[in-house]
Amino acid sequence: MSTRLLSRAPQDTPGTWKSYLGLTAILLVSAFPVYWMFVIATSSDEAVMKSPPSVVPGDQFLANLREVFGMQDVYFTASLINSLIVALAVTASTLFFCSLAGFAFAKLRFKGNNILMFVVILTLTVPNQLGVVALYILMGKLGWNGTLLAVIAPGLVSAFGVFYMRQFIGHAIPDELVEAARIDGALTLRIYWTVVVPAIRPALAVLGLLTFVATWNDFQWPLITLNGTDFPTSMVALSDLASGNYVIYRRVLAGAFVATVPLVILLLVGGRQLVRGIMEGALK
Amino acid sequence: MSLTDVRAVRTEEPKPAPPNGAKFWLYRFDTKTVPYLLIAPFFILFAIFGLFPLIFNAVVSLRHWRLDDPTLTGWAGMENFTKLVDDSDFWDSLLNTFGIFILSTVPQLLIALMLANLLNRKLRGATFWRIGVLLPYVTPVAASTLVFAVFFSRDYGLANWFLSLVGFGEEQPLDWRASTWSSWMAIAVMVNWKWIGYNALLYLSAMQAIPKDVYEAAAVDGAGPWRQLWKITVPMIQPVVLFTVILSTIGGLQLFNEPMLFDENPALANGGYDHQWRTIAQLIYKVGWRDLDLGYAAAMSWALFLIILVVAAVNAIATRRLGGGK
Incomplete structure (x- = not known):
């Protein structure tokens, strides 16, 4: 690493692929519970109670909403x-x-x-x-x-x-x-x-x-x-x-x-x- | 802008031509009385719904006050407080509150610091990332806790499925709610998830206010990014770190929503079948609105208030020491 790069304040240093990887990981963790909420909200009882759990939305959203x-x-x-x-x-x-x-x-x-x-x-x-x-x-x-x-x-x-x-x-x-x-x-x-x-x-x-x-x-x-x-x-x-x-x-x-x-x-x-x-x- | 930036307001008064009669009276009213009328709603409403309950709480804590038996009134003296000293429920809940508080605050602030450090770069889509990390902050805590309640369920929960992927608990899935430690961890995950992004933005805001030449001076000494973070950035944002430590202390010791809704039957306010994760705020709710003993609940509120004051002060001093050292 050159001294030129280090002399920059962090906010002037461009993000590396590692920064974007870290941010993406945090964003996925942030969004996951909301996504998971939607998956279960659209599932049937059988889909909720199986292992491994299904990770894609089901087709029961309207039925569940009606309930x-x-x-x-x-x-x-x-x-x-x-x-x-x-x-x-x-x-x-x-x-x-x-x-x-x-x-x-x-x-x-x-x-x-x-x-x-x-x-x-x-x-x-x-x-x-x-x-x-x-x-x-x-x-x-x-x-x-x-x-x-x-x-x-x-x-x-x-x-x-x-x-x-x-x-x-x-x-x-x-x-x-x-x-x-x-x-x-x-x-x-x-x-x-x-x-x-x-x-x-x-x-x-x-x-x-x-x-x-x-x-x-x-x-x-x-x-x-x-x-x-x-x-x-x-x-x-x-x-x-x-x-x-x-x-x-x-x-x-x-x-x-x-x-x-x-x-x-x-x-x-x-x-x-x-x-x-x-x-x-x-x-x- | 900061909480301490309260500048004095200018003192000279503009002088319009002196009017007479009714007009003069109106002018006087407008400049002398109207300012007080503008600030009055805040002070009146705050006095009624903010300050009065806090003071009246002290009165209630010294009285018998039962919702199920209004005839049982009168002064109780220190009875509610002496009862509290011998109440193992109170001390157990206090221990739970502190356990969950430490598990949720320390990682929360450390990860927030790392995240702020990531955000404090020249990024493509800077606004997108900042908005993205706020998703947990806007998600209703009741909704997210209910998802986590499913996530941490013993039989079909995703948490156990992830654990089984790394070969853990395949024969005997972990019952997160059953033991003290695992239930504390589950609740701490929920609290961490919710507040990391919020704290990261507070740190980011302070990081961006650091003068750039501070970094240039340090670069001469050959400080790498990691040293830069711990030796320059963190000490420079110490006031905000202190602010978040105090906020997390006040919030963490009053933790209610997550432990409440983690229960398989929240209405009972049990905090686990053996109360292994029941917090003080939850106990206050249970004593007040399940046992209907408001006098005792008020005494507990006062005790919690004092505990928060002491812990916030201790944490503030500790943060100063740690950050100000060297």
Whole structure:
């Protein structure tokens, strides 16, 4: 190896065949469980229970789907709609409230701005999951347990969202633009709507995708508050499908596959934004 | 952009022509009050659904609070906590949680580092590879865990079939769920699979921020790619490594989804017939919503909270020591 080659920073060094081999291997491992989900979702019981297992999809996908959607106390169709409602409500609310607060923190002058922003960052470190017992009691007092409200309410805002929006707006919008609008007589909300929102569309896309994915996939809290009701989210419905004394895997995984497809589509459409969001420090 | 990059906001105020009357009042309202109205929704909603449950959790943990018998209330003092000290279920679950945590975090971060190192090259289709490694991150953990549950099944599971290819367990297939170690390994595989790509992108982002002349200086000393990675890249991205260690600690010690759905009958929240892979988060769920003893579940939540604080601090210090040495 020559010194010429070594003096390059890694990001300027072209990938060798070994790099591509390694990446291909990791990509195959990443994709395999999703592929395997599809294989079992399309198989008959006999195909699932043989050795060696069959590695190509079967022709039973529609039959298995009909079974999943037809199951009595799983409410699978409703669960997909519920998940969509919850994820859309949480995403819309997070985008709205976080961009409002991010705008205020980045561009408006008010007493306590920096201290309050510091408080927002502190709240990032609070592990919300540990308050589930008290959250359940609170939702009980509100009469919301077992309804979608119980799942939507805790997700309406996110500290990371406020932080992310503040950073983006701080960099993306020059102070002069806000001042000029103010001198023209525009009120704060008008500036938000006509100056800020059009300029932060990329950030809204990133935060929106991250929020949607996290909300759709949330399992623990929905399980606690929605389990046993007629309004499960799709993750709770999957756990119902997999519970009981006699579990039929081709049916379970047909359901799992259906609940995964929307996210794979999101990854194909918004993969760039997701990569960008995570590289900018998004929290799981 | 980083979590510590919080710059002070400019202090001078633009001065439009002073209006009068109602207009003046509106202007004052718009500049003095509206900013607080914009940030209020965040603080109000966070206070109700984020902060209050955490504080109220402390109250619940000091009380009798049963879902099946609402008449049995009142202060319990430290009763829930003294019960916890003698509860072998709690200590067993703690051991399981730590075992799975170590098996899933150490390989996760090391492989993520290798993957980031692969991605940190001039690649054809760079975006394609980056998006590809995020597939596990977007796949619902409930769905992927159910696939792995089949993958690790004793009789027709692919994992055993692969093992049989290398001549292992042909007469007696491995029952992954039966023993402590194999069940921990299976769950660790699921956690590793899910988070390697995510962590790799965090590392990649930090790697690309390293100034290039650092590498040129090192090349004079004749550092090869491997030395380059361990002597330059890793120390330079140490803050992000610390960040991922803390994130993995917080997430790993609260592990719930994978152990829950690995069970052959998840509704029971058993974590194996002998609870050999039941984690603390799973035990909290079982005590709270199967045994219906919310007071005790709240006490366990507090104990877990303290454990997370201590372990996160220890890990942070250890990472600093290891990375900052030499």
